[in-house]
Amino acid sequence: MYAILDIETTGGKYNEEGITEIAIYKYDGHEVVDQFISLINPEREIQPFVVNLTGINSNMLRNAPKFYEVAKRIVEITEDCILVAHNAQFDYRILCTEFRRLGFQYDRRSLCTVELSKDLIPDQPSYSLGKLVRSLGIPVTDRHRASGDALATVKLFKILLDKDTSKSIIQQSIRLNPKRQLEPKHLDIIDSLPSITGVYYIHKANGDIIYIGKSNNIKKRINQHFTATNQKSKKLQAQVTTVTYEATGSELVALLKESEEIKRLRPIFNRALRRSVFTHALYSFKDENDYINLKIDKADGRKNAITTFSNRQSGKSFITKAVEDYNLCQKLADLYKTKTSCFNYDIKTCEGACIQKEPSESYNKRVEALIEKNSYSNKNMVIIDKGRDIDERSAILIENGIFKGLGFFSLNYQINNKEVLESIITPMQNNRDSQHIIQNYLRKNKRLKIVELD
Structure with a gap:
């Protein structure tokens, strides 16, 4: 029997959070046989970002039962x-x-659907609950509310049970006690860190940096490092004495800084990472009939790529959507193998x-429009993103299609002023990884402000 649950909390300092909502669905492996859903008065302040995320505010909880009730x-x-949750370690803790x-000792065995999904549904671009269930076609309502997320986890767990035909992985994944007692030094480090976007540096006793990472929530990410149970994490936990960080505000700035710093400092626990953050790329060529063809292929530094992808599936998803958005031919986009017309032509959605x-x-005009939008080759532009403070923005400079560097500026400045730009930009390395990071970020963040330069 399984108890599939999701918990919403107040946020705040580690181990000082309170529950604001809980949903539990008792599942016998075939159907839900019991359920419990309730708002809970946490008797403490809810962090503003949590209110924005969940929509749960203090007024809603004033008359809700307290946890002891x-x-x-x-x-x-x-x-x-067996408790089942997406990131079971968090909910169980x-x-x-x-x-x-x-004053009550609560002990249950648990299963984490993040870990199970990585074993049973490999090569997914993301294992966050929202993105994972969407990629699997699972409908989800009331995202970031306990009932909606718990129900989505029930449907995900059904798929995982079906995929684990031998039942061996699920049996091996059940933990008697998923909580890890954090050492006092780890708790002190976590308490000293903010819940902000930036790059973090993990140091050992002599000050050497042994790991560099980036996160949209540094405190939460370091907590994950300190509670993980794989061999690499255990070694890191044994050696860490200090964590320093650099706020960036922008995830794009954090990604670029992380990539450059890892290449420059080569920390021992980053060396296991792949040399490149992308494996596939989009290429174009003209066929014998003068039509521009598109093809997703393994990344090759000797060839001029339009844009790059972290894996083949990501590239395939991109080109499938591009065919629809730009009314392109499936055959010429390498999505439909045929010597005659493509499927879309047969259903009158391809022009032939x-x-x-x-x-x-x-x-070719439509293909060129796609290429122009997804390649910054030969472009002069500044990408404007979040800054470290409310009255600040970040700027990523591209000159003639080459990434030049980044910086921060006050909202009072005119960013298209060349002298201002030169004064704020810190030069950085242009390489295939930085190009991939920028292109990938632009694809995923359609509303970014871009200033074209003369």
Whole structure:
């Protein structure tokens, strides 16, 4: 029997969070046989970013039961069950913390659907609950609310049970106690860190940097390092004495700084990472009939790529959407192998470039528009993103298609002023990784402000 749950919290300092909402679905492997859903008055402040994320505010919780009033029901519905959650370590820790405040020792076995998904559904671009269920076609309502996320986890868990035909992985993944007691030095480090976007540096006793990473929430990411149980994390946990960080505000700035710093400092725990952050690229060529063809292929530094991707599936998803958005031919985009017309032509959504019915000139214009939008080759521009403070923005400079560097500026400055630009930009290395990071970020963040330069 499984108790599939999701918990929403107040946010705040590690082990000082309170529960604002809980949803538990008791599942027998075939259907939900019982459920418990409730808002909870945490008797503490809710962090503003959590209110924005979940929509749960203090007014909604004023008359909600306090945890001690629902504790007995939680114990009963999870009795003799394996707890299942997406990132079970977090939900289990929060439950244990609340029960410990009541003087009660709460022990359950658990399963984490993040770990299971990585084993049973490999090569997904993301294992966050929202992106994973969307990629699997699982409908989800009330995202970031306990009931909606728990129900999505129920549907995901059904798929995982079906995929684990031998039941061996799930059996091996059940943990008697997923919580890891953090050492005092780890707790002190976590307490000293902010929940901001930036690059972090993990140091050992002599000050040497042994790991560099980036995160949209540095405190949360370091906590994950300190509670992970794989061999690399255990070695890192044994050696760490200090964590320093650099705020960036912008995830793009953090990604670029992380990439350059890893190449420059080569920390021992980063060396296992792949040399490149991308494996595939989009290429174009003209066929014998003068039509521009597109092809996703393994990245090759000797060839001029339009844009790059972290894996083949990411590239395939991109080109499939591009065919739809730009009314392109499946055959000429290498999505439909045929010697005659493509499938889209048969259903009247392709103009017939596959059989030379549409003139190459008109077809190529649409392909060139796609290439222009997704390649900054020969472009002069500044990408404007978040800054470290509310009245600051970050600037990423591209000159003639080459990444020159980045900096921060006050909203009072005119960023298209060449003298201002030169004064704020810190030069950085232009390489294939930085190009991939920028192109990938531009694809995913359509509303970024871009200033074209003369």
